[in-house]
Amino acid sequence: MMEWTDRHCRVFHRLLTRHTRLYTEMVTTGALLHGDVPRHLDYSAQEHPLALQLGGSEPADLAACARLAQRWGYDEVNLNCGCPSERVQRGAFGACLMAEPALVADGVKAMRDAVSLPVTVKHRIGIDRVEDYGFVRDFVGTVAQRGGCEVFIVHARNAWLKGLSPKENREVPPLRYETAHRLKADFPQLTIVVNGGITSDEQIDEQLQHVDGVMIGRHAYHEPWALAGWDARFFGAANPCADRDAAEAAMLAYLEELHAAGKPWGHASRHIMGLRNGTPGARRWRQVWSDPQYKAGPPRLAFEAARSARALPLAALSP
Helix, strand or coil: CCCCCCHHHHHHHHHHHHCCEEEEEEEEEHHHHHCHHHHCCCCHHHHEEEEEEEECCCHHHHHHHHHHHHHHHCCCEEEEEEECCCHHHHCCCCHHHHHHHHHHHHHHHHHHCCCCCEEEEEEHHHECCCHHHHHHHHHHHHHHHHHHEEEEEEEEEECCCCCCHHHHHHCCCCHHHHHHHHHHHHCCCCEEEEEEECCCCCHHHHHHHCCCCCEEEEHHHHHHHHHHHHHHHHCCCCCCCCCCCHHHHHHHHHHHHHHHHHCCCCCHHHHCCCCCCCCCHHHHHHHHHHHHHHCCCHHHHHHHHHHHHCCHHHCCCCC
């Protein structure tokens, strides 16, 4: 979800669900320790509950970044042991860390000793083409016992470290949800959250019969309206938006705040492009919100034009 779930995306998603936990993009320890901390860690108060996802492997660096997360008010620190990209592998973190469970345990323990925040781990069920349940079982057992981790987010595919792009690694290795279910059965005291290929409320319901939680990634981004019913269905709370119009109007208010502060709002509005998927006039609506001519002015002009465009022929679209 790099360059997708930025702070603007998370504000939009929070308008659709108040209770679902949101995660940042993966931020490397090097970026935090040697870069622009506010650029990476700043967020809006309404984003809570919010987890910071870290990429790194050195326990001391992870501990220092966990302290930053606590200082900035995050609700959780999550260590990424699932990203398969070659760039991440060159940094000796991400999915390749599954081959070093003792090092992961040391990193988790260092973070837990440094902060009072929950420290969680996101990982795959194996690396390369070896589909050995014992491998992931021992990884989870070691990180839980030696590191004290109590929450594992399990992307139910292997990570093939050679020969596949990150995109292919989300599609080619087969999904094996039964592995996550078996982890829960073998470690009933742990919180096991499953991730990967889940695209409907019915699938979420099915997974919750076996594990403690479900993480949704790209489907939530591409089909954001799917989030709008989750508070009532899964948390027993009122849904925040009655319809897509209300969600768009709420996002407009946020874009207007950015504009009033002298900040460009086009980078934030890109995250709403999937809001009207499958509805009449959705393509024309997206064209207006994507038009750079509108992005030069106040967002309300784009909002009004997009609302009108849903019922207009394409030839009528212009600022």
